[in-house]
Amino acid sequence: MDNNSEQVHYHSYLQLDQILSAQKPRSEELLIKPAHDETLFIIIHQVYELWFKQIIHELKAIMAMFTEGNIDERNIGIAVAHLDRIIEIQKLLIQQVRVLETMSSLDFLEFRNLLFPASGFQSFQFRLVEVLLGLKESDRITYGKTHYQDFFTDEQKRELNDIEEGGSLFECVAQWLDRTPFLNLKGFNFLEQYRHAVHEMFNEQRETIVKDPLMPYQEKEQRLDMILGSESFFYQLLDEQEYQKLLDDGVMKLSYNAVMASLLINLYQDEPILHMPYNLLDRLLQIDELFTTWRYRHAQMTKGMLGKKPGTGGSSGHDYLRSTADHHHVFKDFHNITTLLIPRSALPELPKSIRKELGYYYTQKH
Ligand code: HEM
Numbered sequence: 001m002d003n004n005s006e007q008v009h010y011h012s013y014l015q016l017d018q019i020l021s022a023q024k025p026r027s028e029e030l031l032i033k034p035a036h037d038e039t040l041f042i043i044i045h046q047v048y049e050l051w052f053k054q055i056i057h058e059l060k061a062i063m064a065m066f067t068e069g070n071i072d073e074r075n076i077g078i079a080v081a082h083l084d085r086i087i088e089i090q091k092l093l094i095q096q097v098r099v100l101e102t103m104s105s106l107d108f109l110e111f112r113n114l115l116f117p118a119s120g121f122q123s124f125q126f127r128l129v130e131v132l133l134g135l136k137e138s139d140r141i142t143y144g145k146t147h148y149q150d151f152f153t154d155e156q157k158r159e160l161n162d163i164e165e166g167g168s169l170f171e172c173v174a175q176w177l178d179r180t181p182f183l184n185l186k187g188f189n190f191l192e193q194y195r196h197a198v199h200e201m202f203n204e205q206r207e208t209i210v211k212d213p214l215m216p217y218q219e220k221e222q223r224l225d226m227i228l229g230s231e232s233f234f235y236q237l238l239d240e241q242e243y244q245k246l247l248d249d250g251v252m253k254l255s256y257n258a259v260m261a262s263l264l265i266n267l268y269q270d271e272p273i274l275h276m277p278y279n280l281l282d283r284l285l286q287i288d289e290l291f292t293t294w295r296y297r298h299a300q301m302t303k304g305m306l307g308k309k310p311g312t313g314g315s316s317g318h319d320y321l322r323s324t325a326d327h328h329h330v331f332k333d334f335h336n337i338t339t340l341l342i343p344r345s346a347l348p349e350l351p352k353s354i355r356k357e358l359g360y361y362y363t364q365k366h
Contacts, residue, residue: 022046026114035111037103044100045120051089052125058082059132059169066172076276083283090290097297105305112312119313122151131163133287134170134330141323143315170253170330173284177258180277186354190264193348195238201342202231230339237340254333262337267347271358281334288331295325 011017023046025038062079065071071079120126127148140148149157209215209223236242237252237259246252252259262281269278299321302311311317329335350358 019046025111027111030114031111035107037107038111040100040103041108041111044096047096048093049123049125051093052123052129055086055089055129056125056132058086059129063132063167063169063172066169066176067167071176073273073276076280080276080279080283083280083287087283087286087290090287090294094290094294094297097294097301101301101304103305105307108305116312117314119311119315121146121148121311121313121315124152124156127152127160128163130328130330131160132168133291134168135328137164139327141320141327143320146314169284173280174254174258177261178255179257180261188351188354190348191238191260194263194267194342195235197342197346197348198231198234198238201346202227202234234340237336252333252336259333259337262334263340266337266341268350268358271350271355273358284331285334288329288335292325292329295321295328299325 023039023042025034025042027035027038059082062082065075065079142148149160152160205227206224209220209227212220215223236246240256243252243256243259247255254262265274265277265281268274299318302321303318306317309317311320315321
């Protein structure tokens with residue numbers, strides 16, 4: 001180390017003076033008897049914000065890879081590692097709700113009135129995470145006339161809008177899937193074979209129902225109708241023209257090519273070249289689910305603290321938060337693709353030449 005350079009010290013490196021002096025309970029200032037639990041309330045929010053910062057750091061790193069068109073197999077592995085880190089952080093975020101729940105509603109109410117009109121609703125970083133993942137304005141649940149950006153500076157609004165207009169992780173992955181060459185399986189008509197396998201699967205299900213000696217006639221009719229329903233959804237997704245209707249109605253956002261590519265990745269996930277793409281899609285679904293779990297836990301905690309009282313930010317409180325948990329999913333197209341999966345044993349077998357192409361070099365010698 002250069003003799004002239006200042007020696008690094010734990011305390012200054014981590015800027016602990018700033019961090020540890022950033023807890024200023026309002027009840028200490030404004031009440032005769034300060035509220036003991038306000039310190040926990042402040043610290044837990046600060047910890048959340050620090051983890052949001054780390055999640056944003058990871059998401060931006062992944063998106064840089066996609067936007068630089070740098071998506072070879074090695075980089076998909078790196079992207080998956082970033083996503084895995086986000087997943088572990090999300091698990092912590094869910095667990096931390098329990099720490100806050102050690103505060104009783106009575107103790108929270110001691111200082112809650114001092115917080116009006118502040119609210120987690122105003123967290124810029126939380127919105128940035130949502131928008132970076134791909135949540136769109138048109139898919140948001142709103143309350144009253146409050147727009148989620150109302151509390152932000154012009155610069156913050158610009159950042160959110162720029163990402164919303166085409167730069168989210170969802171879009172990056174969607175475009176990557178759209179141009180993926182996986183579907184180009186020289187001479188192997190994947191769709192035709194797959195359609196046949198699907199047809200066989202539904203026929204088998206129908207046969208089991210029809211042959212069941214104990215099932216009453218009416219129930220059989222009902223179940224056969226349900227099978228017909230999922231069969232037509234299958235064919236709607238598989239047929240390019242029918243699929244266009246799902247796009248027009250806003251049921252799906254991924255292009256037809258992207259759906260077919262992710263279907264193929266899911267079905268042939270065991271082929272070495274498709275492992276990492278499969279992991280990537282799997283991690284996106286996990287992140288979506290963990291976000292939903294956090295939203296439910298947060299809503300549940302709010303119910304325990306407030307019952308039916310409205311939030312400090314002006315929403316209906318628990319009911320608003322519950323509906324965001326129900327509706328704010330980003331990767332639902334990928335969930336829909338799960339509907340298209342069939343048993344592993346029913347998968348159309350890939351011709352040897354194609355399996356070879358999807359394998360690693362060292363497995364190809366045999
Ligand atoms: C006593 C604990 C808490 C209560 C009672 C509570 C209550 C609420 C309520 C009622 C809302 C809806 C907006 C409003 O009307 O204010 C809200 C939104 C929010 N809160 Fe909390 N909250 C608590 C703790 C936390 C913590 C620890 C975080 C961590 C960052 C957090 C983050 C958020 C976020 C991000 C939103 C916006 C959610 C959305 O619009 O989808 N809250 N909170």
